[in-house]
Amino acid sequence: xxxxLCVVGARxxxxxxxxxxxxxAAHRPSLPxxxxxxxxxxxxxxxxxxxxxxxxxxxxLNLEVxxxxxxxxxxDVMKRFEPALDAHQPACVVxxxxxxxxxxCTLVAVKRxxxxxxxxxxxxxxxxxxxxxxxxxxxDQVADRLYTTERSAADNLAREGVDRERIxxxxxxxxxxxxxxxxxxxxxxxxxxxxxxxxxxxxxxxxYGVVTLHRPxxxxxxxxxxxxxxxxAxVATRLPLVFAMHPRTRANVxxxxxxxxxxxRRIGILPPQGxxxxxxxMAGATAVLTDSGGxxxxxxxxGVPCLTLRENTERPITVEQGTNTLVGRDGAALLAGVDEILxxxxxxxxxxxxxxxxxxxxxxxxxxxxxxxxxLAAAA
Numbered sequence: 001x002x003x004x005l006c007v008v009g010a011r012x013x014x015x016x017x018x019x020x021x022x023x024x025a026a027h028r029p030s031l032p033x034x035x036x037x038x039x040x041x042x043x044x045x046x047x048x049x050x051x052x053x054x055x056x057x058x059x060x061l062n063l064e065v066x067x068x069x070x071x072x073x074x075x076d077v078m079k080r081f082e083p084a085l086d087a088h089q090p091a092c093v094v095x096x097x098x099x100x101x102x103x104x105c106t107l108v109a110v111k112r113x114x115x116x117x118x119x120x121x122x123x124x125x126x127x128x129x130x131x132x133x134x135x136x137x138x139x140d141q142v143a144d145r146l147y148t149t150e151r152s153a154a155d156n157l158a159r160e161g162v163d164r165e166r167i168x169x170x171x172x173x174x175x176x177x178x179x180x181x182x183x184x185x186x187x188x189x190x191x192x193x194x195x196x197x198x199x200x201x202x203x204x205x206x207x208y209g210v211v212t213l214h215r216p217x218x219x220x221x222x223x224x225x226x227x228x229x230x231x232x233a234x235v236a237t238r239l240p241l242v243f244a245m246h247p248r249t250r251a252n253v254x255x256x257x258x259x260x261x262x263x264x265r266r267i268g269i270l271p272p273q274g275x276x277x278x279x280x281x282m283a284g285a286t287a288v289l290t291d292s293g294g295x296x297x298x299x300x301x302x303g304v305p306c307l308t309l310r311e312n313t314e315r316p317i318t319v320e321q322g323t324n325t326l327v328g329r330d331g332a333a334l335l336a337g338v339d340e341i342l343x344x345x346x347x348x349x350x351x352x353x354x355x356x357x358x359x360x361x362x363x364x365x366x367x368x369x370x371x372x373x374x375x376l377a378a379a380a
Contacts, residue, residue, distance in 0.1 A: 001371065003032040005090040005109075008059075009040035009077070009101025011050060012174075012294050015275065016096040016119060018054040019176035019360035027364040031371075034088060038077045038101040039064040053275040054177060070100060070131055077104035085112055091371050092117050095139065096173070098132040098314075103139050110142045119173060119363065121146035122153025122162075123293075125314040129217075132293075133314070145370060147363055149174075149297075150317040150352060170362040171354030174294060175301045178279065179357040185280035192242070197268040201240045206342060207286030209239045210278075211267075214246035215291045218309060222256040224329060228309065229253070229261040231331030235289070235338050236266035242281055244270045287341045289334065296324045301355060305346030307337040323349040 004024065008017045017035070024031040037047075037059035051058070063080040065073060077100065085093070085108055092115040095102040102118075109116050121140050125133050140146060140157060148154055149172040157167055188208075189199035202208045211232060219225050232241060243262075245253075250269075253259055262269065273281070279298075282288055288299045288306045296315050299306035300322025311328045318324035325347060327333040340346055354362075 001032055002089055002091040003034045004367070004371075005034050005036055005085070005088060005093045007036045007038065007081075007093060007095050007101060007105045009038040009065075010099045011047075013096050013099060013101070014047075014050045014054055014056060015177040015294070016173045017094075018056050019173050019180065020094065020096075020119065020363055021056065023360035023364035024367070026361075027368060029368075031364060031368060034060040034090070036061045036063065036081070036084060036105075038081065038105070039066055040073060040077065040099060040101045049274040054181070065101075074100045074104045077101050078108050081105050081108050082112070085109060085114060090114060092144070092367075094119065095143075096120055098123070098136045098139070100131070100135065103135040106139045106142060115144040116142065117145040117147070117367065118143040119147045120149055121167070122148045122157045123150075123314040124153075124156045125312045127312050136314070145367075147359075147366075149355075149359075150315075152316060168362075168366050169354065170366070171356060171359035172297060172352075173359045173363070174297050175351075175355040176357050176360050177275075178298055178301050181276060181279055182283065184276055185283055186274075186277045188242070188281050188284045191270070191273065191277045191281060192268060195270055197242075197270070201242060201266075201268045202281075202284065204240050206239055208284075209235065209241045209287045209289055209338070210281050210285045211241050211243040211288075212246065212290045212292050212295060213249050213309065215310070216248075218291050218329065219246075219249045219252050222252075222258075225249075225252055225256060226258055226261070227331055228329060229258055231334045232267065232289070233261050233263060234331070234335055236263060238338060238342060239286060241267045241289075242270060242285075243267055244273050244278065244281070246272060287338060287346065289338075296322070299323050300349055301351060303348055305341045305348075307334060307341075309334065317352045318349075321350055321352050323347040 065076045093109040094117045096119040106116050146167045147170045154167050188202040291309045296318040300318045306324045307327050
């Protein structure tokens with residue numbers, strides 16, 4: 001069988017692809033594969049740490065695209081991926097999630113007549129202002145095999161005209177990574193100590209909260225970011241916070257002169273953390289305050305209440321069945337949500353269907369069956 005080309009580009013992709021690679025290797029017969037890292041995540045040290053934390057092998061190919069506008073980054077991935085595709089003549093290309101690399105490699109493969117497999121298909125926020133939503137919709141339209149994490153995704157795809165025969169409900173590979181890695185998660189106090197922060201921040205009797213913010217709608221406009229930071233400062237009077245601050249957010253806090261809103265005695269600022277560090281912080285938290293899609297899923301799996309600073313979510317199952325509550329950018333709603341959690345009335349949720357740590361196994365099994373006719377035809 002020709003190799004399966006597995007594409008990663010940015011941090012969320014790594015957690016999704018790690019269990020898939022393990023499942024492809026463990027399948028009998030094993031499925032040949034090559035790992036392509038586009039280099040969209042351009043922090044080399046962070047990328048290396050995530051690979052190590054997740055047990056990912058060294059990439060077979062690194063396109064080293066780096067940063068740029070959405071257009072520049074997408075175009076650069078396409079230009080660099082095309083020769084790799086031609087050189088290796090894969091049986092299919094597996095893409096995950098909704099980053100620019102996902103769409104770019106999908107377009108190249110489709111135009112070369114190579115089947116595309118999309119893992120985490122059909123998720124919709126219904127907000128076309130989000131670049132990720134555009135990537136999701138376009139990738140799903142041309143993908144040949146679509147693996148979904150929740151049943152509502154198939155309905156979204158059907159409304160967009162996708163043939164149900166192309167769709168397979170397999171569960172959530174992000175949860176595969178979480179369950180496999182949880183025994184190895186770093187202790188929160190050790191993570192703080194490694195960055196010179198007082199471990200007392202995570203020793204408060206009421207617990208602590210974890211914060212991440214990176215979406216342009218939250219951090220790129222001065223008044224919005226100021227409002228959110230003021231709300232976080234008020235939350236911190238009730239519950240100490242550990243803020244793993246994205247470089248984009250940090251740069252804007254400095255550029256807009258908002259650093260004075262962050263009291264270091266109640267809000268500990270960390271740089272972006274490795275997977276095992278973030279897993280440990282989240283697992284031990286009283287609450288997570290975020291605008292990340294992946295953290296909405298991970299907190300649901302961990303049973304930790306999550307307050308999402310967005311008006312919508314492409315992962316509605318985390319609200320309907322999990323621990324997630326949408327609070328938008330309303331400071332009063334955020335504070336009310338924290339007070340509910342501290343009063344013991346936060347969502348406990350439950351694990352959604354097939355979020356059982358075996359999604360990647362189901363993908364490997366289905367891929368083998370799906371690829372067999374093409375493999376037999378090529379060998380004839």
